[in-house]
Amino acid sequence: xxxxxxxxxxxxxxxxxxxxxxxxxxxxxxxxxxxxxxxxxxxxxxxxxxxxxxxxxxxxxxxxxxxxxxxxxxxxxxxxxxxxxxxxxxxxxxxxxxxxxxxxxxxxxxxxxxxxxxxxxxxxxxxxxxxxxxxxxxxxxxxxxxxxxxxxxxxxxxxxxxxxxxxxxxxxxxxxxxxxxxxxxxxxxxxxxxxxxxxxxxxxxxxxxxxxxxxxxxxxxxxxxxxxxxxxxxxxxxxxxxxxxxxxxxxxxxxxxxxxxxxxxxxxxxxxxxxxxxxxxxxxxxxxxxxxxxxxxxxxxxxxxxxxxxxxxxxxxxxxxxxxxxxxxxxxxxxxxxxxxx
Ligand code: ADP
Ligand code: MN
Ligand code: MN
Ligand code: MN
Ligand code: MN
Numbered sequence: 001x002x003x004x005x006x007x008x009x010x011x012x013x014x015x016x017x018x019x020x021x022x023x024x025x026x027x028x029x030x031x032x033x034x035x036x037x038x039x040x041x042x043x044x045x046x047x048x049x050x051x052x053x054x055x056x057x058x059x060x061x062x063x064x065x066x067x068x069x070x071x072x073x074x075x076x077x078x079x080x081x082x083x084x085x086x087x088x089x090x091x092x093x094x095x096x097x098x099x100x101x102x103x104x105x106x107x108x109x110x111x112x113x114x115x116x117x118x119x120x121x122x123x124x125x126x127x128x129x130x131x132x133x134x135x136x137x138x139x140x141x142x143x144x145x146x147x148x149x150x151x152x153x154x155x156x157x158x159x160x161x162x163x164x165x166x167x168x169x170x171x172x173x174x175x176x177x178x179x180x181x182x183x184x185x186x187x188x189x190x191x192x193x194x195x196x197x198x199x200x201x202x203x204x205x206x207x208x209x210x211x212x213x214x215x216x217x218x219x220x221x222x223x224x225x226x227x228x229x230x231x232x233x234x235x236x237x238x239x240x241x242x243x244x245x246x247x248x249x250x251x252x253x254x255x256x257x258x259x260x261x262x263x264x265x266x267x268x269x270x271x272x273x274x275x276x277x278x279x280x281x282x283x284x285x286x287x288x289x290x291x292x293x294x295x296x297x298x299x300x301x302x303x304x305x306x307x308x309x310x311x312x313x314x315x316x317x318x319x320x321x322x323x324x325x326x327x328x329x330x331x332x333x334x335x336x337x338x339x340x341x342x
Pocket of ligand 4 (some may be wrong): 115140180187
């Protein structure tokens, strides 16, 4: 006689998650065994979609708890391969991992600030005319919304809060959230993460946000310039970055050296830092690479704390909200730590 109860309870639901050119995707499978190592998770196939490419292979790369199911169920973040074992052309993780493997000794660390806008229609921020929850014809000017409280200032907190808790429950390394300058705009921070993990954790945080959006009836807008006009804030993906040499005593000179390295690659990097970013960065900051202490208008900001401590990290303010963290983090490490072609 078998123990039916045991057999049911021993099953694990695994939600495989991956990036695709049509946004994040996921599908589920039941595992009959407990998983202790990521290598024990099966690879999986999925159909490429419109027919031109038939089948891709999903390879498990990072495992999280599934905050939507029970405690033993898991989210399995994967990257994509072709039948011949080559990474899919749009697999940004595989080339990033190569760079991180070459720079392991420098233990690159990242804190990523994800700004985003909540909408009902995919376009119009909550609180702006045209969004179904407001009847006012004029949007409220910026000022009271940033880190604001109260119904006049804040829309969408239930989703932002639930996302924060779900990320914690999943084991996603999220270190804070805040309401942003635009009505309906929010930010969460991922980190501090080492190497490739920054991208894994941010992509899974984005996945959890999409899933919760289904429940809240909210579509996340990652457009770098969600509302036209100078008076309206944009959405960024600030990337805070440090290497071992920047974090040690008197690492400040290495922070400056690192920033000088980024200057050389400025125009190449801008092409990697998100689509439509030119709408967000004003003409001058597009061409001119600048850095400064406590300067939030510069390409790179060094915080007052770091300047005083003479060690720590810097903040790259250039990447847009819709940038791919694998592309951005690996480009920074490559420029700062691998001195090949200049
Ligand atoms: P602000 O909004 O003022 O730019 P935030 O508090 O939103 O700042 O973000 C600061 C980020 O810096 C956090 O994500 C944090 O994890 C990150 N950070 C702190 N120290 C380091 C470090 N040594 N290396 C990389 N990132 C760091
Ligand atoms: Mn089928
Ligand atoms: Mn911030
Ligand atoms: Mn911000
Ligand atoms: Mn910032």
